[in-house]
Amino acid sequence: MAEGNKLGILLTTSPEQQDMQTVIRISEAALAAGKEVQLFMMCDGVYGSGCKHLLDMIPKGVTISQCHHNAEERHIEEEKLPIKSASQYIFSGIIADVDRLITFC
Numbered sequence: 001m002a003e004g005n006k007l008g009i010l011l012t013t014s015p016e017q018q019d020m021q022t023v024i025r026i027s028e029a030a031l032a033a034g035k036e037v038q039l040f041m042m043c044d045g046v047y048g049s050g051c052k053h054l055l056d057m058i059p060k061g062v063t064i065s066q067c068h069h070n071a072e073e074r075h076i077e078e079e080k081l082p083i084k085s086a087s088q089y090i091f092s093g094i095i096a097d098v099d100r101l102i103t104f105c
Contacts, residue, residue: 008098011045
């Protein structure tokens with residue numbers, strides 16, 4: 001990807017918040033503009049792993065990771081998900097790799 005083409009998104013709020021729909025729409029717009037999108041979910045954002053509309057973004061090219069510790073705390077069975085289990089260390093790598101980071105807290 002060329003410089004300026006990587007977007008990172010941090011989602012910490014649960015799916016019933018408007019943030020989830022906003023993340024999906026921003027991801028779709030970024031993909032349409034030729035951007036690479038990396039989404040990291042933590043805190044209550046890990047409940048997004050059960051959101052069909054969010055999971056539908058994976059085949060379109062969005063890379064989705066979630067905090068393993070937060071998923072474990074909330075009894076989310078990660079082995080059944082197409083989402084990458086990750087750590088805060090991995091998230092710091094995402095931050096270093098992207099050109100822009102948008103947070104939804």
